[in-house]
Amino acid sequence: MLQGSKNWHRSPAVACAALLMAVASLILAFSTDSWAQDEAASPEHIMSHGFDCFSCHAIDEEVVGPAWITVANRYHHDRSKTAYLAAKIRDGSVGDFGKVPMPAHKDMSEKLATYLANYILSLNGSLEGAPKEYKYKSLDGKEVTAAFPVFETNQGHQVVTKDIFGGFEKYNSYCFRCHGFDAVGGEYAPDLRKSLDNGMSKHQFFVASMEGRSSKGMPGWAGFFDADELNQVYEYVDARALNLIPPGRPPSRGD
Numbered sequence: 606m607l608q609g610s611k612n613w614h615r616s617p618a619v620a621c622a623a624l625l626m627a628v629a630s631l632i633l634a635f636s637t638d639s640w641a642q643d644e645a646a647s648p649e650h651i652m653s654h655g656f657d658c659f660s661c662h663a664i665d666e667e668v669v670g671p672a673w674i675t676v677a678n679r680y681h682h683d684r685s686k687t688a689y690l691a692a693k694i695r696d697g698s699v700g701d702f703g704k705v706p707m708p709a710h711k712d713m714s715e716k717l718a719t720y721l722a723n724y725i726l727s728l729n730g731s732l733e734g735a736p737k738e739y740k741y742k743s744l745d746g747k748e749v750t751a752a753f754p755v756f757e758t759n760q761g762h763q764v765v766t767k768d769i770f771g772g773f774e775k776y777n778s779y780c781f782r783c784h785g786f787d788a789v790g791g792e793y794a795p796d797l798r799k800s801l802d803n804g805m806s807k808h809q810f811f812v813a814s815m816e817g818r819s820s821k822g823m824p825g826w827a828g829f830f831d832a833d834e835l836n837q838v839y840e841y842v843d844a845r846a847l848n849l850i851p852p853g854r855p856p857s858r859g860d
């Protein structure tokens with residue numbers, strides 16, 4: 606489940622830039638640091654070793670924690686921040702970006718934390734472009750705006766995007782038993798469409814989902830889902846909240 610390597614980036618321009626930089630930092634890592642060969646060859650590789658960063662972070666978007674590009678932009682003028690950030694990664698952090706704490710990663714070597722801190726700092730300046738808007742007609746004929754694509758065309762047929770379909774599958778595997786099939790709400794847990802309609806932001810949705818509310822019976826999904834996987838669930842629930850897709854299995858590319 607924990608795979609940071611799958612489409613972290615939802616904007617192609619940012620994806621390209623970040624990918625180039627990932628490659629650049631990879632080359633740097635290989636040439637300057639011998640551990641790279643045996644310990645971890647890339648951030649993707651690091652995530653596949655079981656670190657949970659992408660439960661809470663995305664490269665270009667605030668999730669539970671700040672976008673890594675935002676972190677990079679804050680400190681980019683100051684490379685001496687590598688040690689500061691590496692210590693934060695290992696010891697945890699709170700208050701630099703907000704009230705939500707970042708857990709410690711004591712089992713991570715200093716070398717790996719330094720590598721990650723350098724990688725994150727290398728991402729500075731790559732956040733660009735205004736937030737996107739996608740206009741659609743809802744099932745009851747209203748003009749609605751989504752912040753992400755919901756539909757695409759496949760061989761002349763309108764189908765939902767891979768992300769929406771992935772969200773449908775994940776939601777109806779992991780969330781339905783409390784929040785109801787197809788996000789209609791359950792006996793013990795709220796209708797998540799209403800939560801979004803009532804103004805819950807994407808950030809709040811991510812914080813509630815990743816942290817959970819154990820006293821209320823809501824499990825935390827950090828470490829199980831990465832940010833991209835939870836983003837799919839979010840997009841699916843939001844597309845349902847916008848009344849763009851009916852209950853049931855939406856038409857997909859795989860049909």
Ligand code: HEC
Pocket residue numbers: 656657658659660661662669670671676690693694698699700701702703704705706707708710721722725827
């Ligand atoms: C449970 C959620 C969570 C996980 C898991 C997580 N982070 Fe964070 N991260 C946060 C939050 C929240 C903040 C903001 C903390 C603050 O305000 O000081 C943050 C901040 C940061 C910062 C900036 C620190 C600062 O003080 O400027 C870096 C760098 C960072 N995270 C890297 C990582 C890396 C690398 C991993 C994986 C090894 C990781 N994070 C895992 C939630 C998380």
Ligand code: HEC
Pocket residue numbers: 776779780781782783784793794795797800805809810811813814818821822823824826838
């Ligand atoms: C075992 C039952 C259970 C499962 C499974 C579950 N939830 Fe929840 N969830 C709850 C309960 C109960 C609450 C209400 C907590 C409260 O009252 O604060 C909740 C609240 C939430 C909220 C906050 C809603 C609001 O209006 O404050 C979000 C977001 C959420 N869940 C997302 C998810 C997602 C995404 C999944 C699947 C990955 C999921 N939940 C799976 C029980 C569950």
